[in-house]
Amino acid sequence: MREILINGTAYQLDVDGDTPLLWVLRDHVGLTGTKYGCGISQCGACTVHINDMAVRSCSITLDEVDGEITTIEGLSKSSEFHAVQKAWIEHQVAQCGYCQSGQIMAAAAFLEQNPEPTDQDIDQAMSANLCRCGTYPRIREAIKSASKQLNGIEA
Amino acid sequence: MKKVIKIARRSFLIGSASIVGGVAFGVYAYHKPGHNVLKDSLNEGEAALTPYVKITPDGIILTTPHCDKGQGAYSVQAALIAEELDVTLEDIQVDPGVPAPVYYNTAISQETVPFASTDNSLIANSVRTTMDAAMKFTGMQITGGSTTVADSYTKLRVAGAVARETLKQAASLQSNIAVEKLRTEKGHVILPNGDQISYLDLARTAANIDPVEEVILKAEDQWRLIGKPMQRIDIEDKSTGKIRYGIDLKLDNMLIATVKQSPTKNGGIKSIELNKADQMPGVEKVVRINNAIAVIAQTTWQAFNAIDEIEIEGNKPDYPLHSDEHWQILENSFQEEKLAFIARDEGDANGENLLNSNKIEREYRAPYVAHAPLEPLNATIKVSEKRVDVWTGTQTPQFLKSQIAKITQMDEDNIHIHAMMMGGSFGHRLETLVMTQAAEIAMAMPGTPIKLIYKREEDFAQDFTRQIAMAKATGHIKGKEIIGLDLGIAMPSVRQSQTSRLGLPDVGKDMQMVAGAWDQPYTIENYKVAAYKAGPLPPVSSWRSVGASSNAFFHDSFLDELIHAADLDPMEERIRLMWHENSRKTLEAVAQMSDWSSPLAKDKARGVAFCLSFGVPCAQVIEISNTPNGIKIDKVFVAAEVGKIIDPINFDNLVKGGVVWGLGHAMNCEITYSDGMVDQTNYHVHEGMRLYQCPEIFVKGLENGEKVKGIGEPPVPPAAPALANAIFAATGKRIREMPFNKHINFI
Numbered sequence: 001m002r003e004i005l006i007n008g009t010a011y012q013l014d015v016d017g018d019t020p021l022l023w024v025l026r027d028h029v030g031l032t033g034t035k036y037g038c039g040i041s042q043c044g045a046c047t048v049h050i051n052d053m054a055v056r057s058c059s060i061t062l063d064e065v066d067g068e069i070t071t072i073e074g075l076s077k078s079s080e081f082h083a084v085q086k087a088w089i090e091h092q093v094a095q096c097g098y099c100q101s102g103q104i105m106a107a108a109a110f111l112e113q114n115p116e117p118t119d120q121d122i123d124q125a126m127s128a129n130l131c132r133c134g135t136y137p138r139i140r141e142a143i144k145s146a147s148k149q150l151n152g153i154e155a
Numbered sequence: 156m157k158k159v160i161k162i163a164r165r166s167f168l169i170g171s172a173s174i175v176g177g178v179a180f181g182v183y184a185y186h187k188p189g190h191n192v193l194k195d196s197l198n199e200g201e202a203a204l205t206p207y208v209k210i211t212p213d214g215i216i217l218t219t220p221h222c223d224k225g226q227g228a229y230s231v232q233a234a235l236i237a238e239e240l241d242v243t244l245e246d247i248q249v250d251p252g253v254p255a256p257v258y259y260n261t262a263i264s265q266e267t268v269p270f271a272s273t274d275n276s277l278i279a280n281s282v283r284t285t286m287d288a289a290m291k292f293t294g295m296q297i298t299g300g301s302t303t304v305a306d307s308y309t310k311l312r313v314a315g316a317v318a319r320e321t322l323k324q325a326a327s328l329q330s331n332i333a334v335e336k337l338r339t340e341k342g343h344v345i346l347p348n349g350d351q352i353s354y355l356d357l358a359r360t361a362a363n364i365d366p367v368e369e370v371i372l373k374a375e376d377q378w379r380l381i382g383k384p385m386q387r388i389d390i391e392d393k394s395t396g397k398i399r400y401g402i403d404l405k406l407d408n409m410l411i412a413t414v415k416q417s418p419t420k421n422g423g424i425k426s427i428e429l430n431k432a433d434q435m436p437g438v439e440k441v442v443r444i445n446n447a448i449a450v451i452a453q454t455t456w457q458a459f460n461a462i463d464e465i466e467i468e469g470n471k472p473d474y475p476l477h478s479d480e481h482w483q484i485l486e487n488s489f490q491e492e493k494l495a496f497i498a499r500d501e502g503d504a505n506g507e508n509l510l511n512s513n514k515i516e517r518e519y520r521a522p523y524v525a526h527a528p529l530e531p532l533n534a535t536i537k538v539s540e541k542r543v544d545v546w547t548g549t550q551t552p553q554f555l556k557s558q559i560a561k562i563t564q565m566d567e568d569n570i571h572i573h574a575m576m577m578g579g580s581f582g583h584r585l586e587t588l589v590m591t592q593a594a595e596i597a598m599a600m601p602g603t604p605i606k607l608i609y610k611r612e613e614d615f616a617q618d619f620t621r622q623i624a625m626a627k628a629t630g631h632i633k634g635k636e637i638i639g640l641d642l643g644i645a646m647p648s649v650r651q652s653q654t655s656r657l658g659l660p661d662v663g664k665d666m667q668m669v670a671g672a673w674d675q676p677y678t679i680e681n682y683k684v685a686a687y688k689a690g691p692l693p694p695v696s697s698w699r700s701v702g703a704s705s706n707a708f709f710h711d712s713f714l715d716e717l718i719h720a721a722d723l724d725p726m727e728e729r730i731r732l733m734w735h736e737n738s739r740k741t742l743e744a745v746a747q748m749s750d751w752s753s754p755l756a757k758d759k760a761r762g763v764a765f766c767l768s769f770g771v772p773c774a775q776v777i778e779i780s781n782t783p784n785g786i787k788i789d790k791v792f793v794a795a796e797v798g799k800i801i802d803p804i805n806f807d808n809l810v811k812g813g814v815v816w817g818l819g820h821a822m823n824c825e826i827t828y829s830d831g832m833v834d835q836t837n838y839h840v841h842e843g844m845r846l847y848q849c850p851e852i853f854v855k856g857l858e859n860g861e862k863v864k865g866i867g868e869p870p871v872p873p874a875a876p877a878l879a880n881a882i883f884a885a886t887g888k889r890i891r892e893m894p895f896n897k898h899i900n901f902i
Contacts, residue, residue: 026455030405032396032402032403032405033397034396036608037529037611039611039612045529071396072395073397076395081394088394089390092804094393096530097398098225098529098530098578099529124847126846127845130842130845132581132816133579133812134813134849135808135811135812136849137811137852138808139846
């Protein structure tokens with residue numbers, strides 16, 4: 001038995017500690033918003049936060065997890081959408097949407113660390129997340145508008 | 156303009172179908188009503204007013220038979236129905252429905268006829284109509300070929316209008332007020348005194364009356380939805396992780412399976428070494444299926460771990476083992492006995508008038524590329540005593556049903572396909588191998604739902620890729636005039652590869668072998684395009700824009716070379732050579748958007764390309780910087796002619812995605828073979844495009860054409876040649892082979 005904290009809830013899990021966090025979330029906890037795309041940290045579809053840092057959940061085992069996990073399902077701490085999600089909806093970023101949980105989680109962690117990113121910052125930070133549909137132009141727009149919104153709220 | 160549309164009773168396959176000339180029995184059967192499948196499963200108090208509109212006491216459910224791979228098909232189809240039905244998109248639910256012949260796709264046949272989309276002659280149109288009828292006979296419910304909008308545009312609006320008018324009839328019966336005095340708004344019938352009756356309260360009455368047979372579609376100026384920016388119905392769920400794809404399905408007692416196939420694609424298995432995979436934690440069963448071995452386990456991770464233990468050696472496949480031999484096959488295909496057909500033959504490519512001209516010969520190459528949608532292939536199947544349930548994302552549900560019936564030896568009526576949302580496809584989910592494998596596996600554990608998930612590595616190893624292709628081109632220039640363009644294209648036939656897998660006959664010309672090249676609307680005195688069939692080569696399949704994805708690169712790059720050789724302006728000359736007005740307008744639009752004739756800084760340059768594919772003329776201008784570290788793509792300007800844009804936001808998003816798809820693969824991707832096996836295993840060696848390489852993209856949709864067309868594929872073909880042409884303009888280096896990064900660096 002092992003206890004982990006996901007989205008503010010403590011889960012008691014009887015799972016092999018070598019299991020990647022991705023599969024713990026999807027198969028054992030039942031949180032399927034986090035996606036399997038490549039299994040080797042190349043696509044970013046499995047991005048979650050551990051203590052507010054973006055982590056590829058396919059490449060960290062349950063035993064290695066040290067801290068509170070946030071998934072796309074728990075990104076918003078209130079009844080409202082998180083600012084990044086709002087921006088994603090406003091700009092209608094998604095096509096197939098399969099990568100977007102990971103994109104949103106990566107963007108949220110990135111904006112937390114770099115609230116006013118330059119275009120170059122965005123390109124650098126978001127290039128680890130693959131989108132096969134090619135929604136990149138809208139991802140850029142949405143990050144800029146989320147940045148404005150977050151700064152507006154914090155100012 | 157209002158149009159009265161008459162409808163055959165309970166059939167919503169309409170109007171333009173009035174065939175003059177087809178085969179007599181064909182005409183009758185074609186007009187025979189399609190069966191409204193929604194009526195087969197109605198509960199008390201529910202009404203299925205058309206095969207697309209169901210009203211229940213609890214809500215309005217619209218059936219959207221074109222599957223959603225991410226292209227927004229559910230939203231677009233719902234909007235077309237809702238426009239005429241007078242409901243808001245917030246008030247309806249969307250259901251992909253069950254596969255049924257009534258949902259056959261009429262538009263898909265357009266790309267298979269040997270007539271250019273610009274050809275409106277009597278014979279071209281009559282063959283298209285006959286093909287439409289053939290599609291209905293075969294009940295081809297297929298999503299592909301950028302046909303969702305083309306197929307749905309009138310059909311679904313009529314379905315909405317029929318439902319609306321039938322609801323008015325029902326309201327008339329309930330209220331004793333003449334139908335003419337009733338109108339509809341936001342899911343209600345409005346009585347003359349302002350009282351409203353909800354559609355939901357009319358379901359019971361409407362269920363007992365025959366649908367009306369004549370409707371008037373709204374004039375464009377009455378549209379509330381079409382042509383205006385819409386919010387996709389799935390956008391919130393896709394921004395919150397709530398949306399469920401096939402891979403997310405969870406059923407009681409479900410087990411997870413994964414497979415390993417012969418790594419030589421059609422070679423078959425020579426030997427299998429289990430290496431204790433069957434004793435690994437969580438493993439329930441190891442099952443030998445056709446050309447593969449499957450592990451069934453409690454969890455995905457356990458299944459993946461166990462399959463990694465298994466070693467499979469494949470037999471020698473029926474194609475050569477190494478990529479260089481594949482290129483050799485293509486190289487050797489340019490000869491008389493391999494000639495499949497000549498698609499265009501104007502003037503005389505060997506004529507005397509070409510003798511005293513400047514002759515230019517070139518060769519171009521396009522490699523295999525993978526589909527690799529981000530959601531790996533998956534299918535969940537439960538085989539029970541009397542029925543089989545299949546949950547999967549598929550582009551061909553009707554066909555899948557017959558395949559599953561065959562494998563499970565069940566009656567087709569007992570096969571239940573549940574369409575799941577897809578995490579991309581790009582043609583990948585036209586194929587049904589993962590589903591038939593899942594059926595075989597599930598048959599080993601009757602009563603237990605089995606979800607088969609491919610590991611990403613297996614998805615790459617076994618993808619039926621885009622075709623490999625080669626072109627040999629000969630051009631002639633006299634003075635400043637291009638007087639000859641002769642293009643030979645060699646490739647394996649995608650259609651033949653697909654039909655051979657399905658056990659179907661392959662008849663007639665595979666027009667995809669020359670798509671994007673043979674029907675380009677230019678006037679050149681001696682103009683020839685020929686297809687050569689190359690093989691044996693590995694299996695291939697439809698990859699976003701199919702033949703045009705390689706052929707536009709060949710045709711437009713070569714045209715660009717000839718234009719430069721004649722010392723002409725690439726934009727002006729393309730415009731001058733183009734006879735088709737709506738195509739010319741796309742070039743004129745990108746010329747204006749990109750400010751083509753304005754000077755650029757020394758290290759910058761532009762390239763232009765054009766391709767007419769899937770009936771959609773699309774022009775692109777790409778602006779690049781030539782930096783010491785490599786090429787940077789700055790801007791892409793796109794103009795495409797689609798007749799009518801249903802949702803400008805979705806249109807914009809799809810065009811940009813198509814450009815990213817076309818560029819990313821042209822720059823960075825190829826699939827190669829060693830020892831009969833695919834070399835690429837995952838995204839690190841086949842990335843497509845990442846965000847840092849993505850240019851600014853400016854999109855303009857034109858609506859001059861009479862026919863309404865889809866935009867999923869047409870932005871792809873011109874992207875590669877536009878980039879190659881820009882690179883030539885910037886560096887003087889002509890790249891004639893994809894991926895371009897073999898020849899030049901990109902930032």
